[in-house]
Structure formats: C-alpha cells, structure tokens
Amino acid sequence: MKIVAAIAALIWLCLGVWGLKQGRRLFGPDADNPSETGGARSFGVAHIIAVWFGIFAYFVYIAVK
Numbered sequence: 001m002k003i004v005a006a007i008a009a010l011i012w013l014c015l016g017v018w019g020l021k022q023g024r025r026l027f028g029p030d031a032d033n034p035s036e037t038g039g040a041r042s043f044g045v046a047h048i049i050a051v052w053f054g055i056f057a058y059f060v061y062i063a064v065k
Helices: 002-021 023-027 038-064
Strands: none
Touching: 002 023, 002 038, 023 038
16 A cells, blocks of 8 residues: 555656646636636635645655555
C-alpha cells in the first residue's frame, strides 16, 4: 500500500507541476464568459489548490505511515 501511495503522490505531483505550467490557459480569464470577475476566478482557483494539497498530503501520509 505504501508503494502505491508513493507512486500516486509522484503522479499527483507531476499533475500539479503540469497545472502550474498551464496555469494561464487553465485558470486565466475565460473569453466565453466576459462577465466572470477576478474574485470569482480566484475563489475557484483557491479551491482547486486546497483540494490538490489535501490529496497530496493524504498520499504522503499513507506512504510515510
């Protein structure tokens, strides 16, 4: 189980790095929704980041435990 959690954490980390590199395209202003405010966008991004860190912490906890 620890090996699976460590591999999952590594994959999740790679996904996070990819997300950072694609940040502007993924989390930037939406041309199809010009009425979207910066606050609404940052609120969504904050939730995505919180969930990413939570899942990563869980994988690391299982791998180290």
